Amino acid sequence: MHEPGISSRELMAENETLRARMAYLLEQAERNHEIMCRHQAFDLQIVGASSFPDLVGTIFSTLPVISDLDIVTLSLIDQNADIYTVMHRLGVDFETLPNLMFCEHAVELGFDMAPERQPRPTLGPYAPGRHRAMFPQPPADLRSVALVPLLRNKRLIGSLNLGSVDASRFTPALGTDFVEHMGSIIAICLENVISNEMLKYIGLTDSLTGAYNRRYMDRRLAEEIARARRQGYRLSCMYIDIDHFKRVNDTVGHQGGDDVLREVCTRIKAELRMSDTLCRFGGEEFVVLLIDADLENASIVANRIRTSVAGLPVDLSTGEQVAVTVSIGVAALTDFERDHAIEGVAQELIASADAALYQAKAAGRNQVVTAA
Numbered sequence: 001m002h003e004p005g006i007s008s009r010e011l012m013a014e015n016e017t018l019r020a021r022m023a024y025l026l027e028q029a030e031r032n033h034e035i036m037c038r039h040q041a042f043d044l045q046i047v048g049a050s051s052f053p054d055l056v057g058t059i060f061s062t063l064p065v066i067s068d069l070d071i072v073t074l075s076l077i078d079q080n081a082d083i084y085t086v087m088h089r090l091g092v093d094f095e096t097l098p099n100l101m102f103c104e105h106a107v108e109l110g111f112d113m114a115p116e117r118q119p120r121p122t123l124g125p126y127a128p129g130r131h132r133a134m135f136p137q138p139p140a141d142l143r144s145v146a147l148v149p150l151l152r153n154k155r156l157i158g159s160l161n162l163g164s165v166d167a168s169r170f171t172p173a174l175g176t177d178f179v180e181h182m183g184s185i186i187a188i189c190l191e192n193v194i195s196n197e198m199l200k201y202i203g204l205t206d207s208l209t210g211a212y213n214r215r216y217m218d219r220r221l222a223e224e225i226a227r228a229r230r231q232g233y234r235l236s237c238m239y240i241d242i243d244h245f246k247r248v249n250d251t252v253g254h255q256g257g258d259d260v261l262r263e264v265c266t267r268i269k270a271e272l273r274m275s276d277t278l279c280r281f282g283g284e285e286f287v288v289l290l291i292d293a294d295l296e297n298a299s300i301v302a303n304r305i306r307t308s309v310a311g312l313p314v315d316l317s318t319g320e321q322v323a324v325t326v327s328i329g330v331a332a333l334t335d336f337e338r339d340h341a342i343e344g345v346a347q348e349l350i351a352s353a354d355a356a357l358y359q360a361k362a363a364g365r366n367q368v369v370t371a372a
């Protein structure tokens, strides 16, 4: 049965065309299914990311592969550099994340920020002048880009920047549903992981001075002792106590006392290396862990701290000034025996710095004593 006037040859040709079209559509459907599966696996991977570097690292390493992109970068809005500071203090090495950028204000991302309107993805040709901030190290032949706003509760938190050497990959005419979906999942994951890292940080730091707290020091000391044993480097510890702090509080009030704690902390930090760890151990006591420093090096640093604190009175927020001094006990790790329990060795190190501090107090304060 066929329409009159259509030959069987024509029908066969039509049949062939239809078959070819079907095969093409099937192939397309299979490809789309494969892409969808890869993206679902990616979504699961980023939802399960346990830390900020884990999440950002996965975005940079996996997204270009599964989406066939030539570059992926991320710009995060970080007013006051809070995110950067916390991540840095938690040990994130930004040198390993060159495609991660921070900016202070939303306008720097270049989206249409008209009130009452949500910023939308912008797709189109790569323009070096306009896109330099999003692609500081672009591939030589970058041709088209998609800048995807990362939104949480209608608030712009950053931009996911995708780039391709294929000029037709991102054009203004292209639909944006797919990249918007990707952007919203990445935004949720980023917000979660940043909040978790912030909580972690708050749990490990002292809110008054910004120094680490005792919990952090206990953990860090155990790690450093293990590393010092493995790699055979020196480890020293300082126990610092502000002299007659009760009298300071009695004279200038609790608020003034807090100002003193903050300023002493700043002056201690100024004398330390990046690798050293300062923590507020309790009220007016600080402990510093010095990596790769022997007793002699550590006591030189301790004397610099003592001089810096005693050298200039502290300016209080009330406009008053108060003179303070510190006493410091210094001790070095001497027990490198691998079979001794780390907790015991850590306690011993702190206890011997504390004993040296006690001697410094007994000898008249404002001095440094090194453990025998």
Ligand SMILES: Nc1nc2c(ncn2[C@@H]2O[C@H](COP(=O)(O)OP(=O)(O)OP(=O)(O)O)[C@@H](O)[C@H]2O)c(=O)[nH]1
Pocket (backbone or CB within 6 Å): 208, 241, 242, 243, 244, 245, 246, 247, 249, 253, 254, 255, 256, 257, 258, 261, 282, 283, 284, 361, 365
């Ligand atoms: N302002 C302020 N004071 C604190 C804080 N934590 C502890 N203190 C005070 O620190 C003082 C510590 O006093 P003491 O332990 O007697 O020691 P000290 O007066 O420094 O005497 P020496 O250590 O022997 O030189 C107490 O008055 C505490 O109330 C704090 O967070 N802020």
